[in-house]
Amino acid sequence: MSLDHAASKPHERLAAALSGDMAAVNDMIAARMASEHAPRIPEVTAHLVNAGGKRLRPMLTLAAARLCGYDGPFHVHLAATVEFIHTATLLHDDVVDESDKRRGRPTANLLWDNTSSVLVGDYLFARSFQLMVETGSLRVLDILANAAATIAEGEVLQLTAARNIATTEETYLKVVRGKTAALFSAATEVGGVIAGAPEDQVKALHDYGDALGIAFQIVDDLLDWQGGAGIGKNVGDDFREGKMTLPVIRAIAAGDAEDRVFWTRTLEKRVIEAGDQDRALALLDRHGTLASTRDDALMWADRAKTALAALPDHQIREMLTDLADYVVARLV
Amino acid sequence: MSLDHAASKPHERLAAALSGDMAAVNDMIAARMASEHAPRIPEVTAHLVNAGGKRLRPMLTLAAARLCGYDGPFHVHLAATVEFIHTATLLHDDVVDESDKRRGRPTANLLWDNTSSVLVGDYLFARSFQLMVETGSLRVLDILANAAATIAEGEVLQLTAARNIATTEETYLKVVRGKTAALFSAATEVGGVIAGAPEDQVKALHDYGDALGIAFQIVDDLLDWQGGAGIGKNVGDDFREGKMTLPVIRAIAAGDAEDRVFWTRTLEKRVIEAGDQDRALALLDRHGTLASTRDDALMWADRAKTALAALPDHQIREMLTDLADYVVARLV
Numbered sequence: 001m002s003l004d005h006a007a008s009k010p011h012e013r014l015a016a017a018l019s020g021d022m023a024a025v026n027d028m029i030a031a032r033m034a035s036e037h038a039p040r041i042p043e044v045t046a047h048l049v050n051a052g053g054k055r056l057r058p059m060l061t062l063a064a065a066r067l068c069g070y071d072g073p074f075h076v077h078l079a080a081t082v083e084f085i086h087t088a089t090l091l092h093d094d095v096v097d098e099s100d101k102r103r104g105r106p107t108a109n110l111l112w113d114n115t116s117s118v119l120v121g122d123y124l125f126a127r128s129f130q131l132m133v134e135t136g137s138l139r140v141l142d143i144l145a146n147a148a149a150t151i152a153e154g155e156v157l158q159l160t161a162a163r164n165i166a167t168t169e170e171t172y173l174k175v176v177r178g179k180t181a182a183l184f185s186a187a188t189e190v191g192g193v194i195a196g197a198p199e200d201q202v203k204a205l206h207d208y209g210d211a212l213g214i215a216f217q218i219v220d221d222l223l224d225w226q227g228g229a230g231i232g233k234n235v236g237d238d239f240r241e242g243k244m245t246l247p248v249i250r251a252i253a254a255g256d257a258e259d260r261v262f263w264t265r266t267l268e269k270r271v272i273e274a275g276d277q278d279r280a281l282a283l284l285d286r287h288g289t290l291a292s293t294r295d296d297a298l299m300w301a302d303r304a305k306t307a308l309a310a311l312p313d314h315q316i317r318e319m320l321t322d323l324a325d326y327v328v329a330r331l332v
Numbered sequence: 333m334s335l336d337h338a339a340s341k342p343h344e345r346l347a348a349a350l351s352g353d354m355a356a357v358n359d360m361i362a363a364r365m366a367s368e369h370a371p372r373i374p375e376v377t378a379h380l381v382n383a384g385g386k387r388l389r390p391m392l393t394l395a396a397a398r399l400c401g402y403d404g405p406f407h408v409h410l411a412a413t414v415e416f417i418h419t420a421t422l423l424h425d426d427v428v429d430e431s432d433k434r435r436g437r438p439t440a441n442l443l444w445d446n447t448s449s450v451l452v453g454d455y456l457f458a459r460s461f462q463l464m465v466e467t468g469s470l471r472v473l474d475i476l477a478n479a480a481a482t483i484a485e486g487e488v489l490q491l492t493a494a495r496n497i498a499t500t501e502e503t504y505l506k507v508v509r510g511k512t513a514a515l516f517s518a519a520t521e522v523g524g525v526i527a528g529a530p531e532d533q534v535k536a537l538h539d540y541g542d543a544l545g546i547a548f549q550i551v552d553d554l555l556d557w558q559g560g561a562g563i564g565k566n567v568g569d570d571f572r573e574g575k576m577t578l579p580v581i582r583a584i585a586a587g588d589a590e591d592r593v594f595w596t597r598t599l600e601k602r603v604i605e606a607g608d609q610d611r612a613l614a615l616l617d618r619h620g621t622l623a624s625t626r627d628d629a630l631m632w633a634d635r636a637k638t639a640l641a642a643l644p645d646h647q648i649r650e651m652l653t654d655l656a657d658y659v660v661a662r663l664v
């Protein structure tokens with residue numbers, strides 16, 4: 001292991017190993033998000049698509065396809081598809097989330113944003129659909145159609161679970177699969193399918209993406225309590241929005257009647273007073289739910305790594321192993 | 333021609349001729365809009381899907397398939413697909429349109445509606461996608477993916493064309509194809525494709541749906557000025573919202589400098605005073621644009637009927653001919 005290797009992050013090493021493919025994906029994204037008839041569309045998508053995110057999901061598709069020996073060209077279409085679905089979801093999430101955040105402010109700008117977000121999200125979703133049809137693989141279409149339905153169901157489920165302290169761990173897992181893991185697992189699975197990989201490898205790729213996505217989201221939810229670099233939100237946002245995440249669900253289940261009054265007031269009625277966030281954190285600590293949730297995240301990362309055993313011994317497989325470790329390393 | 337025939341409307345005769353198929357479509361819609369994980373979804377869709385609309389679009393798919401001798405079963409999937417896409421579009425339109433209509437009122441309810449409308453629309457779109465994948469026809473998927481992209485582009489284009497008095501007839505036609513004709517033509521075309529009809533018949537079905545949809549939307553836009561039974565909106569709504577429809581586009585092109593000041597104030601700046609609607613109507617009358625727009629609607633209805641010539645002589649073909657007449661008969 002060189003010093004360079006030790007210093008760089010696994011998603012950076014993946015990006016370097018797949019740099020030619022990623023350039024092709026970026027070109028395809030730029031070409032396909034254009035609209036001859038409605039120039040407003042690229043204006044709206046540009047700030048999202050060009051924002052220079054890690055492009056983790058399309059990279060997973062490329063990595064899966066290459067790991068299974070695929071030589072192209074349709075892994076590029078599928079990687080662009082996955083990024084378009086992700087971007088469309090972000091645009092529609094904006095409508096959902098901004099409605100809370102901007103409450104009480106003048107809404108003219110908000111409403112304009114809503115309109116553009118909804119319609120341009122629909123456009124990107126339709127574009128993603130055209131891209132995957134071009135691959136000519138009905139199996140790929142089936143996997144991505146199912147993922148799209150699971151994502152939408154998960155979003156609605158999250159909406160109805162929020163501010164409901166009766167939410168179970170089972171419901172939490174469904175929400176997490178919907179909002180995060182469904183697209184991760186579809187991204188890796190279609191890479192294997194387009195490569196014509198054997199069934200056990202396709203299943204392994206699905207299981208890796210699923211477990212990686214769940215670990216990723218659990219960590220995200222934990223960081224909302226613990227803080228951390230680059231999480232892009234403030235500690236306690238989920239608490240103030242009444243989102244039911246694993247540490248809270250477990251603390252409610254382990255709590256007494258007095259705790260229950262507190263959680264009902266803060267999460268369901270959203271009456272939050274000074275000191276409430278510290279009190280909530282103290283309850284999570286008392287019941288050890290931050291530690292037990294962290295154990296869950298580590299367990300899902302282990303499952304992701306275990307799934308990789310069925311796949312060919314390959315430089316990319318090692319990077320995917322490191323990626324699973326990296327996702328939970330933010331907690332340590 | 334019996335008295336019964338003369339008395340009933342063509343879409344009612346189509347519904348009677350296709351009653352077995354329509355029952356199967358309704359059953360499939362009910363089954364597929366359910367969600368095991370998110371019971372909120374059928375609550376939101378029920379009022380739309382059960383509202384007892386004419387189900388014109390799915391009926392077009394069934395009619396096209398039967399006319400080309402298809403015996404099933406996938407025309408039912410495709411008809412349900414088309415209705416889901418239509419319903420998803422309506423849900424997302426609500427977000428766009430309500431933002432205007434409810435301006436200045438308390439927004440809590442509006443925001444809740446937005447959230448549900450966006451996410452449940454996404455769910456129905458994903459469900460429609462699953463349904464069409466089940467048909468196993470890549471050509472059908474290609475047609476519907478293109479239609480979805482055209483619909484979204486048309487919606488964005490309408491947004492940017494509104495309140496812009498430089499909007500051209502060419503742009504108007506693109507908006508109309510996007511918001512209405514793209515789904516009509518996809519609905520009829522996929523009926524022919526799933527039936528394995530010869531290419532000239534598939535093209536004829538596409539052209540029929542395209543022309544019927546354009547006639548339908550032009551009539552809708554005319555009725556906004558002329559009024560009429562069952563249009564579901566008030567005369568002048570489009571004028572007050574600054575929508576650029578054909579009679580207005582033509583009146584602006586034919587008008588003088590004084591007219592232009594009037595249109596700029598009312599449509600672009602949306603400063604509308606008492607008597608402005610009558611004055612606008614007088615300008616349309618003076619330049620004969622209501623009459624010339626009506627001629628366009630009749631021309632598109634004729635094109636729809638002409639397209640049918642390539643299709644088999646069949647009871648359903650006669651009903652589709654009558655339907656084209658019926659769409660513009662509201663104007664007479």
